[in-house]
Amino acid sequence: MSATATTTDDGRRTLSPPGRRRATVIERRVHGSYVVLRVADPEGQPARPGQFAMLAAAERWGGGDGERPFLPRAFSVARIPAPGEAEFLLEDVGPGTERLCELEAGDALWLLGPLGIGFGLEAGGRRPLLAGGGVGIAPLAILQDELAASGAADLAPALLGFRDAPHAEGAALLRHGARVATDDGSVGHHGRVTELLVEELDRDERAQVYACGPPAMLEAVRALCAERDVPVQLALESGMACGYGACFGCVVPTKSGYVRLCVDGPVLDGEQLETALVPGAGH
């Protein structure tokens, strides 16, 4: 995505052009269980960390031998490797991600974005602490890039949890340091990423936590931070049809009622939530 972005919402939202655009895959990499697509999107604007795009393959989408995909799917922008480009981290979990993971360099896709409100980088003097699980590490990569670029010298390694070694290869996406935990102990800490988080917070509670991952992990992080009065921003997931506030389908319950995750999120403050266990989020 290119350079002259208009941002709103305290700099947490880069506006998207209103039409979906035909973008082109320029590189496809495999990181263990994940696929990284590098996409040329010359008309796009650089996303803020935590923002996402709605993606659909240009061919064989809206039908198929099975039933779906029909609607586009939401993916966090994982990195801006160069102006007019974006990277996405994908895991094949269903028909849409399966189709997108098949794309090769040269293939076209439809892209709408960047969308949503990203992370608030104002940490009020607290040290940023990144905690991610599974494919949820995607927005943490661009966040870490940005924090590193803005000169956060004491940037702690991102804490990343994975199921097993093939998934843990995703950690390579984070270029400025990561500590890994795996459920099966095959790589790094044997256990949950929240255990690493507890360790870090025990060491120094003056942190601003940024988290993204499966609902159960996010909920554990939220509860942990609430207990310790540590501010936390959570990038949530929910089923989305449109990504720009049109369908009211992506709501999650907050203390002040349902909010549309696509326009009022996907990053929410831990304080807004009773729970991060979103019904139907699927992972």
Add this chain to the structure above:
Amino acid sequence: MSATATTTDDGRRTLSPPGRRRATVIERRVHGSYVVLRVADPEGQPARPGQFAMLAAAERWGGGDGERPFLPRAFSVARIPAPGEAEFLLEDVGPGTERLCELEAGDALWLLGPLGIGFGLEAGGRRPLLAGGGVGIAPLAILQDELAASGAADLAPALLGFRDAPHAEGAALLRHGARVATDDGSVGHHGRVTELLVEELDRDERAQVYACGPPAMLEAVRALCAERDVPVQLALESGMACGYGACFGCVVPTKSGYVRLCVDGPVLDGEQLETALVPGAGH
């Protein structure tokens, strides 16, 4: 298709196994505007000339980026190049034929057949005269093969009409002689195939005509033969959903009411018909 066929309807119908089978494309040839698919179908039985099969690609059928194809499509068996094999001649006229024309050697397709009642080869001493138009030449190829094999020494060349030179390349499918007419005069006779037929009948009316082609051509052939009291068998087309009598969708009007073309045809006697202009046949 392989060897031990059970036939019924006076030898004009080889029974089909009741399930659709996964067959494999073993060769794809291009004849000008047409594609010939050679298919390995070891469980199949050899079709009688005029019989057809319902085909669907094994992948990307029943959905797709556009709307269709969803149902299988009907294609005349054009040749039995070897036991357990069949050849089909295809023209890309819509989503189904487009998809099938894309298939390459090694690709799988679903095949149900042979279906329907083929041509009656008993010519009562009359000389067989084959007249085809466009993709309708397909069943005439296998018919000609069979007539030649059964020693019809004086077999007249098949009379074939095409739009233009690229279509006229389809004539190569007929291995035992053909005379070509084209609408634009680029190959062979400049004019209609019915003009060649008139010539032939003028020469010797003791013919048994076998015809397959677009509705307007079939109707011209039917009327011509009716006028001259020449027996004619017409292989018709109509929109088919099932191909085996289940849906009642493929009816054509005959003098004795509607008949299902897939079980009572596709070959009908000229005498059965008021007209061969079938509503919705599409070509």
Add this chain to the structure above:
Amino acid sequence: MPAIGTGAGIDATPSLPTTFCGIELAHPIVNGSGTFDAIAARRAFGDALVEQFPFSAFVSKTVTVAPREGNPPPRLWELPGGLINSIGLPNKGLDGYLTHDLPELARLPVPLIVNVMGFTREEVARLVDAFAEREEVSALELNVSCPNVETGLIMGADPGETAKLVERVRPLTAKPIIVKLTPNATDPGAVAEAAEAAGADALSLINTIRGMALDPRTREPWLGAGTGGVSGATVRAIALAQVQEVARRVSLPLVAMGGVQRGRDADDLLRAGATLVAVGTESFRDPLAGRRVAAELAELRREGSNPGADAPAST
């Protein structure tokens, strides 16, 4: 994603014994009326069809008192994942059916259900009466999706009309009477309740949904009859909602149908409250679809409530 219809495991007849209105069936998959002609299929496939018969019971195409030619072609229009048909109930009429079809259908290896339709209550009564004592017939299905020629209204769309019809024919036979509901109704649940109260033994649903398409060239209606009925995958979600609603409101056994292509779809309808599931349009894509669906269903049952291939992996 697994491909649809790999044809795996359909060699043996799937065993999922099911009782429906006292009739013992090998498995719960039957055909939708008018979507399989066992006599024509036998002409195409010979005895092999009988040996591998795809359904646990056979529902014949709608029979009317007088013979019908059916609608003018074209009668079919393909949709994304479906079909619009305007067949128009061609059939040989009651006498023709009794003379020509019934003897042949009686030789099928499975119980026979006869589907009938009349344009007045008395016509329906006459049809029911004709089959009331026939040993070859295990049950009757009333197709009530047609307009009553007297009132002009679709009988099956109206609870009162449906009740009167069922009351009229109920005393005529001891055989199970299945009422086939129309989905083109404001409240199929209310019609279902009326049919139950009037003495129906079972209900079947859904019939096709009114639809149409234009000829891409002439921009006039494509179908000879103008409009037709939509069936196939494209109606599946609508069928499931109607089946669930009807199952909630009556305690009769249900024959559910609408867009079934795979065992998973049949399982959805059974979970929504059906006893049997019918395969219609999918048989056009594969004559043995019914058998495959039954086999896939048996496989799902073996897996128990395991997530199986359809459920996505978790992170």
Add this chain to the structure above:
Amino acid sequence: MPAIGTGAGIDATPSLPTTFCGIELAHPIVNGSGTFDAIAARRAFGDALVEQFPFSAFVSKTVTVAPREGNPPPRLWELPGGLINSIGLPNKGLDGYLTHDLPELARLPVPLIVNVMGFTREEVARLVDAFAEREEVSALELNVSCPNVETGLIMGADPGETAKLVERVRPLTAKPIIVKLTPNATDPGAVAEAAEAAGADALSLINTIRGMALDPRTREPWLGAGTGGVSGATVRAIALAQVQEVARRVSLPLVAMGGVQRGRDADDLLRAGATLVAVGTESFRDPLAGRRVAAELAELRREGSNPGADAPAST
């Protein structure tokens, strides 16, 4: 086959001037109520949205008297070529709409149509009354797809109920009143006639069709609300049939919708008798879908009645 939505030719606002109930529109493509939130979209897209506004008039999401949270999630289920939604009409309520939404929507570059729904006739009257004199509002659309809390019946499924409702609100405003029909009715044509006789200025159809899906893992209903409404390509043929039927039975202008994805689909509905066409679900796939459909329609008109790309070649 041309790919859907190549986005070609949508830079200039398509010009197909259309008059609807006396309102001059640049082209006949509007949005379906509840499928586009211009305020949220402006947050995402900024002023560029206004500059390239996809619709020739904007229909706002259904407003009710009291604020509503909407249904519990999950609210969406994807279908082959469609969607089931159980959004549950979340909105800020009449006061919230008047205070927060109306001023913003009034600034859109196109006429505004306000869609309202009440659970009693008096509620609907109150809503109509509130907009009766508002200059910002060009027309009112009555969403009658909800159950009347007094009778328990869907108002819009019954001709009598619909007539009473329209008669009640007709005198309250001089603005055009559009009645949005429900497709879940035995005879939408009869409801249309009743609405016309009672003084409606226009009709819109179709709303979503009841449908449901099971969670592939738990095998329980997926949607938080159990069932929802089906929209998208999968309802197109059903919508077309209803639009044609209603067009035959009334002389009111119609706003037709249901599965429109391309100019060709819009053209089908216009040929079936509609004056305007609304794009709903397709906007979820592309926010500028309305503009693209209008451009494709303009292109079809330019081609005249040429067969175009959709029609197959002849042999």
